[in-house]
Amino acid sequence: QKEVEQNSGPLSVPEGAIASLNCTYSDRGSQSFFWYRQYSGKSPELIMSIYSNGDKEDGRFTAQLNKASQYVSLLIRDSQPSDSATYLCALWSNFNKFYFGSGTKLNVKP
């Protein structure tokens, strides 16, 4: 079982819609969770951090964490073509290891 699981996609949404990206993890003791955006040929860029249960909003982005269900999600409101990228879920495990998911490719169609 992988530490972090993501659907590889691609996830296609029309411009202006809400994109919903999901991630599950196996280490129940994980404490710190992150979402990165990676454009093709570029390095990953941090877009959200979340450390406690609930929602955290930053502009058009909302991260959601449910530790009981071991589930992290990222919502992107009013999706734009410039949001088309691969989104990586990541975490620090309880064993002080950092793990990335394999990423979900998002396509936002004009």
Next chain:
Amino acid sequence: DVKVTQSSRYLVKRTGEKVFLECVQDMDHENMFWYRQDPGLGLRLIYFSYDVKMKEKGDIPEGYSVSREKKERFSLILESASTNQTSMYLCASSSSRSPLHFGNGTRLTVT
């Protein structure tokens, strides 16, 4: 802002050469990481370091070594470059349990 600087953006080396990839961070982070990324394979951890002179193997350490003599600098060494080490190499740093911050990457081609 955290700045992680990788010494080269593009690098071309010949098979059998010894290759050094350098990474410097300016935020006094204790953790530093080297990943490689290939199409369809995601990020794969080569080595990481939690402190000066300390290193731990990641998922794919074979053919690589690392050096961390100073806190701000983490070097990846390809002892004898091979064509299957052609890849994008990404360095990152973090403080404890905080997010990783990446450099711009080095695209290495071994011919």
